[in-house]
Amino acid sequence: MTPRHPNARTLKESAKGIPEATVARLPVYLRALQGLKDRGVATVSSEELAAAAGVNSAKLRKDLSHLGSYGTRGVGYEVEYLVYQISRELGLTQDWVVAIIGVGNLGRALAGYGGFASRGFRVAGLLDADASIVGERISGLTVEHTDKLETIIKDQGVSIAVIATPAAAAQAVCDRVVAAGVTSVLNFAPVVLSVPEGVDVRKVDLSIELQILAFHEQRKAGGPHEEYIEVHP
Amino acid sequence: MTPRHPNARTLKESAKGIPEATVARLPVYLRALQGLKDRGVATVSSEELAAAAGVNSAKLRKDLSHLGSYGTRGVGYEVEYLVYQISRELGLTQDWVVAIIGVGNLGRALAGYGGFASRGFRVAGLLDADASIVGERISGLTVEHTDKLETIIKDQGVSIAVIATPAAAAQAVCDRVVAAGVTSVLNFAPVVLSVPEGVDVRKVDLSIELQILAFHEQRKAGGPHEEYIEVHP
DNA sequence: GTGACTTTGTGCGTTCGTTCACAATGGGGT
DNA sequence: ACCCCATTGTGAACGAACGCACAAAGTCAC
Numbered sequence: 001m002t003p004r005h006p007n008a009r010t011l012k013e014s015a016k017g018i019p020e021a022t023v024a025r026l027p028v029y030l031r032a033l034q035g036l037k038d039r040g041v042a043t044v045s046s047e048e049l050a051a052a053a054g055v056n057s058a059k060l061r062k063d064l065s066h067l068g069s070y071g072t073r074g075v076g077y078e079v080e081y082l083v084y085q086i087s088r089e090l091g092l093t094q095d096w097v098v099a100i101i102g103v104g105n106l107g108r109a110l111a112g113y114g115g116f117a118s119r120g121f122r123v124a125g126l127l128d129a130d131a132s133i134v135g136e137r138i139s140g141l142t143v144e145h146t147d148k149l150e151t152i153i154k155d156q157g158v159s160i161a162v163i164a165t166p167a168a169a170a171q172a173v174c175d176r177v178v179a180a181g182v183t184s185v186l187n188f189a190p191v192v193l194s195v196p197e198g199v200d201v202r203k204v205d206l207s208i209e210l211q212i213l214a215f216h217e218q219r220k221a222g223g224p225h226e227e228y229i230e231v232h233p
Numbered sequence: 234m235t236p237r238h239p240n241a242r243t244l245k246e247s248a249k250g251i252p253e254a255t256v257a258r259l260p261v262y263l264r265a266l267q268g269l270k271d272r273g274v275a276t277v278s279s280e281e282l283a284a285a286a287g288v289n290s291a292k293l294r295k296d297l298s299h300l301g302s303y304g305t306r307g308v309g310y311e312v313e314y315l316v317y318q319i320s321r322e323l324g325l326t327q328d329w330v331v332a333i334i335g336v337g338n339l340g341r342a343l344a345g346y347g348g349f350a351s352r353g354f355r356v357a358g359l360l361d362a363d364a365s366i367v368g369e370r371i372s373g374l375t376v377e378h379t380d381k382l383e384t385i386i387k388d389q390g391v392s393i394a395v396i397a398t399p400a401a402a403a404q405a406v407c408d409r410v411v412a413a414g415v416t417s418v419l420n421f422a423p424v425v426l427s428v429p430e431g432v433d434v435r436k437v438d439l440s441i442e443l444q445i446l447a448f449h450e451q452r453k454a455g456g457p458h459e460e461y462i463e464v465h466p
Numbered sequence: 467g468t469g470a471c472t473t474t475g476t477g478c479g480t481t482c483g484t485t486c487a488c489a490a491t492g493g494g495g496t
Numbered sequence: 497a498c499c500c501c502a503t504t505g506t507g508a509a510c511g512a513a514c515g516c517a518c519a520a521a522g523t524c525a526c
Contacts, residue, residue: 027444054425091451105342115440184446192287207348208260218324
């Protein structure tokens with residue numbers, strides 16, 4: 001295979017850090033690109049792609065430049081090629097085995113979420129502590145009891161755990177999955193998890209986002225301070 | 234009422250920006266504080282609170298200093314008082330009326346999420362386009378048809394819309410809620426919404442978080458580039 | 467009342483991220 | 497073969513956020 005872009009990237013460049021802010025945006029670009037690809041677009045300029053992703057075009061170009069030099073001056077980026085490069089950078093060209101612990105409404109929503117399977121995430125287990133749910137079939141999977149947590153993680157090679165349990169159970173579940181070898185945790189429970197060095201945790205909190213919106217909404221309406229007078233020394 | 238902290242804050246300080254990064258952390262502090270309050274803790278130091286919230290203590294102090302001078306040197310912060318101040322700053326002392334559009338598993342999870350009601354968010358409507366769901370009762374609310382979107386938003390004074398529809402429907406729903414007067418949108422659909430000036434959108438994307446985890450997981454395992462050789466000029 | 471001790475609030479240097487603006491460069495027309 | 501044009505990739509200026517380290521300020525014991 002002759003490389004299409006000969007100077008694609010040195011080992012050094014990629015091994016050293018891609019900025020965290022860039023990493024957080026790559027999935028957004030990837031989604032925009034998939035959309036373009038589905039519509040049959042073969043080539044896209046940074047301006048167009050940036051618009052589709054909702055960012056500034058200079059930022060997009062700088063972000064992509066951290067991966068390598070994958071565009072063609074005067075033309076733009078080849079959609080399919082860029083999809084592949086971003087996917088590879090994010091690690092989506094390999095399969096990741098995921099377990100979802102906690103099968104309430106949120107766990108069900110996650111289990112049925114199409115965005116996982118299509119991006120290299122395989123849900124290997126759906127676990128819950130509630131015996132009345134165990135055995136139920138959801139999105140092609142049977143709910144297992146949390147007793148089997150360690151077994152499933154080890155047998156299936158789970159490396160990412162998604163915690164969708166009530167807050168009170170989350171830390172205990174987290175400790176168990178980490179002890180069983182999981183090194184990445186996505187936490188939906190409204191608690192701060194503590195984990196040993198080397199384990200990554202990301203948190204998604206439904207109510208925090210609403211609170212941030214409320215703050216800005218209040219700002220628009222004139223702020224919370226109208227009743228307060230200036231009290232200066 | 235004699236102010237407990239006489240020089241609490243000038244109008245100017247608060248009217249001007251609290252950094253966005255700080256705003257995003259305030260809800261985390263608030264949650265940690267509620268936890269301490271529930272356990273009967275009356276006073277907390279920046280060190281302790283920072284640990285509970287999972288941040289560095291200097292950062293915590295600087296964040297709080299943007300709201301005003303609410304601590305006591307040599308002692309710490311009075312938990313209840315700080316809860317009140319943060320709540321007020323975030324706008325949680327007033328009620329916000331929310332509508333949830335899209336009643337799949339995710340919409341149900343959101344409707345039943347206790348973190349809303351307890352923080353000043355009142356869910357005024359649950360709407361879906363699927364006639365077979367309309368009429369169902371979920372968490373004390375009856376699902377309405379999206380035909381009634383505009384009516385509900387106007388009659389109930391909804392100011393925040395939560396979009397939990399499939400991706401394909403999201404932009405159309407967004408346009409309608411904005412036209413009906415909503416100025417803040419929380420979007421769970423995996424699309425970039427475009428809205429007019431003055432409308433805030435925040436996005437929560439379940440699969441993006443997983444992709445970010447995958448990236449770091451791959452890093453730990455040695456990176457994606459082992460197969461690549463250095464190709465230098 | 468005084469002094470030792472604790473903890474806040476913040477000035478400052480550093481690091482990280484964004485944006486501008488333009489030189490470098492490939493493509494395509496003639 | 498040459499030139500023009502569009503678009504990338506990036507240096508440099510700017511700005512936001514972080515974290516250290518310490519002076520200011522309050523408490524508590526005696």
